[in-house]
Amino acid sequence: MWKGVIEEYRKFLPVSDKTPAVTLKEGNTPLIFACHISSLIGDDIEVYLKYEGLNPSGSFKDRGMTMAISKALEEGSKVVMCASTGNTSASAAAYSAKAGLKCVVLIPEGNIALGKLSQALIHGSKVIAIKGNFDDALELVKEITKKYPITLVNSLNPYRIEGQKTGSFEICDVLGDAPEFHAIPVGNAGNITAYWKGYKEYKAAGISRKLPRMLGFQAEGAAPIVLGHPVKEPKTIATAIKIGNPASWKQAEGARDESNGLIDMVSDDEILAAYKILASKEGVFVEPASATSVAGILKLAKKGFFKNVKGRIVCVLTGHGLKDPERAIASISKPVSLEPKTDAILEEIGL
Numbered sequence: 001m002w003k004g005v006i007e008e009y010r011k012f013l014p015v016s017d018k019t020p021a022v023t024l025k026e027g028n029t030p031l032i033f034a035c036h037i038s039s040l041i042g043d044d045i046e047v048y049l050k051y052e053g054l055n056p057s058g059s060f061k062d063r064g065m066t067m068a069i070s071k072a073l074e075e076g077s078k079v080v081m082c083a084s085t086g087n088t089s090a091s092a093a094a095y096s097a098k099a100g101l102k103c104v105v106l107i108p109e110g111n112i113a114l115g116k117l118s119q120a121l122i123h124g125s126k127v128i129a130i131k132g133n134f135d136d137a138l139e140l141v142k143e144i145t146k147k148y149p150i151t152l153v154n155s156l157n158p159y160r161i162e163g164q165k166t167g168s169f170e171i172c173d174v175l176g177d178a179p180e181f182h183a184i185p186v187g188n189a190g191n192i193t194a195y196w197k198g199y200k201e202y203k204a205a206g207i208s209r210k211l212p213r214m215l216g217f218q219a220e221g222a223a224p225i226v227l228g229h230p231v232k233e234p235k236t237i238a239t240a241i242k243i244g245n246p247a248s249w250k251q252a253e254g255a256r257d258e259s260n261g262l263i264d265m266v267s268d269d270e271i272l273a274a275y276k277i278l279a280s281k282e283g284v285f286v287e288p289a290s291a292t293s294v295a296g297i298l299k300l301a302k303k304g305f306f307k308n309v310k311g312r313i314v315c316v317l318t319g320h321g322l323k324d325p326e327r328a329i330a331s332i333s334k335p336v337s338l339e340p341k342t343d344a345i346l347e348e349i350g351l
């Protein structure tokens with residue numbers, strides 16, 4: 001049986017025999033060949049989807065959280081805290097519950113998807129909604145965790161990055177090498193930092209031979225790295241990445257530049273179009289922020305970026321579609337309402 005990312009990749013992680021591995025068996029998520037999207041991108045391009053929504057709490061955050069919570073427990077911490085656009089709080093809440101730690105989460109009021117809020121609450125965290133955005137919440141968490149004996153579990157915690165880099169290991173293990181391109185949404189920029197670290201470490205260990213070009217994508221209304229300055233009031237329907245001043249900004253630029261990659265932005269319309277293609281053509285339901293990676297490569301393809309290029313692109317799909325059911329329902333026409341009669345149903349389906 002799959003043992004979770006700490007046990008599976010122990011020799012690449014800062015853990016010892018004394019580290020109590022708190023795991024919900026995260027990782028081992030499917031890498032799905034995307035037939036339709038590949039055909040939209042280019043003749044010699046294969047697109048794969050790393051479906052991180054199938055982690056225990058429904059997002060990639062679990063890879064980092066198993067490490068952050070295990071190390072917090074090892075170091076004797078009793079309380080952990082994070083700011084979150086939703087998924088970090090859901091994951092922190094679940095792993096804290098498993099570890100028996102108290103968990104406090106700060107969320108931007110009215111700006112996190114319903115599924116994520118329900119998770120943080122049901123796992124027993126102290127959920128505090130602040131009248132501000134994610135960036136304000138993160139500043140508060142940094143201040144409080146500096147002064148009090150509370151462990152910060154946002155991706156500023158280096159163990160989060162360590163755990164999340166296992167995503168690259170899995171991709172290389174399945175493909176036999178790194179892909180030519182790695183497309184990923186960028187919010188607080190921890191994940192692009194983690195994936196790039198993972199690819200470099202696997203190559204240094206001689207397990208993979210190549211390094212991918214990192215293609216990061218932000219939402220147009222929340223694209224500080226693309227614009228080159230913080231965004232005071234970020235705006236996007238992709239609430240998970242509604243972040244105006246990413247904590248790992250410099251590291252994301254490092255991943256971009258070292259890999260000869262890029263960080264670009266996509267509009268909410270492009271995100272929603274990719275969201276619908278994923279669901280209706282590939283059978284993969286993700287939350288809007290996750291569709292940013294696919295929206296990004298579709299945008300690049302339109303500009304001819306993949307013309308005469310051969311290779312594989314892995315798109316990380318960071319969170320499950322059920323996190324934000326309201327967005328799905330708002331994006332598609334409502335179900336038809338009929339009397340419970342066979343005739344009416346047959347007529348409706350054209351028989």
Ligand code: AN7
Pocket residue numbers: 059083084085086087088089155185186187188189190191192240241287289290318319
């Ligand atoms: C689905 O939960 O920042 O660039 O507080 O939930 O590593 O921040 C979430 C981020 C992409 C961006 N996709 O990753 C939080 C939070 C989804 C996410 C990102 C997030 P990072």
